[in-house]
Amino acid sequence: AQSVTQLGSHVSVSEGALVLLRCNYSSSVPPYLFWYVQYPNQGLQLLLKYTSAATLVKGINGFEAEFKKSETSFHLTKPSAHMSDAAEYFCAVSDAGGTSYGKLTFGQGTILTVHP
Amino acid sequence: DSGVTQTPKHLITATGQRVTLRCSPRSGDLSVYWYQQSLDQGLQFLIQYYNGEERAKGNILERFSAQQFPDLHSELNLSSLELGDSALYFCASSVLAQTEAFFGQGTRLTVV
Numbered sequence: 001a002q003s004v005t006q007l008g009s010h011v012s013v014s015e016g017a018l019v020l021l022r023c024n025y026s027s028s029v030p031p032y033l034f035w036y037v038q039y040p041n042q043g044l045q046l047l048l049k050y051t052s053a054a055t056l057v058k059g060i061n062g063f064e065a066e067f068k069k070s071e072t073s074f075h076l077t078k079p080s081a082h083m084s085d086a087a088e089y090f091c092a093v094s095d096a097g098g099t100s101y102g103k104l105t106f107g108q109g110t111i112l113t114v115h116p
Numbered sequence: 117d118s119g120v121t122q123t124p125k126h127l128i129t130a131t132g133q134r135v136t137l138r139c140s141p142r143s144g145d146l147s148v149y150w151y152q153q154s155l156d157q158g159l160q161f162l163i164q165y166y167n168g169e170e171r172a173k174g175n176i177l178e179r180f181s182a183q184q185f186p187d188l189h190s191e192l193n194l195s196s197l198e199l200g201d202s203a204l205y206f207c208a209s210s211v212l213a214q215t216e217a218f219f220g221q222g223t224r225l226t227v228v
Contacts, residue, residue: 034216036219041221042221043118043120043206043219043220043221043222044206044208044219045118045219046216046217046218049216090159092159103149103161103164103172103174104149104151104159104161104217105161106158106159106160107158108158109158109159
């Protein structure tokens with residue numbers, strides 16, 4: 001069975017600072033990994049996905065994530081935070097080794113706050 | 117806008133009642149997923165349908181059921197509601213099972 005652990009339920013950064021949101025996974029099969037963002041009162045929006053191609057994945061809004069098998073990690077980064085990045089971020093792993101991308105196991109989420 | 121439409125956006129009902137949540141997937145998407153988001157449980161996968169047939173089941177209570185109709189829209193039925201069923205219910209859809217899912221804006225259910 002898959003599981004996801006997001007380290008830090010709250011992360012606070014200054015505008016222009018590096019954003020680093022941590023995600024570690026556990027999977028008995030090669031994982032397919034995703035980062036989603038949820039703005040207040042909205043649904044989840046896909047930021048990026050890893051599906052066993054390049055280990056460094058670029059997503060929307062300047063975000064990227066690196067898959068590190070040896071560390072079972074898939075941390076999300078952005079070089080320079082904007083106020084508009086304030087939201088809740090979810091790391092997720094797909095079940096069944098990628099046969100069903102939408103059947104996801106989510107982490108508990110990390111709320112990102114960006115200070116002026 | 118993801119293209120996934122959920123109705124209603126908000127629902128308030130009493131304990132013991134039954135409600136139906138509706139989801140219209142993106143045009144052409146065959147797969148529909150239902151998720152529950154609550155403060156204590158986080159985001160939990162409930163059930164998946166693919167082209168009208170149940171494909172996978174997660175932590176879905178026996179009081180809950182779902183179906184996907186020939187026009188591919190889906191409904192999640194919640195019965196004998198309890199206070200603990202209060203949550204945000206999301207629907208997501210994908211073209212195939214092997215493509216990423218797009219989420220609707222959710223239905224916020226409040227049981228009083």
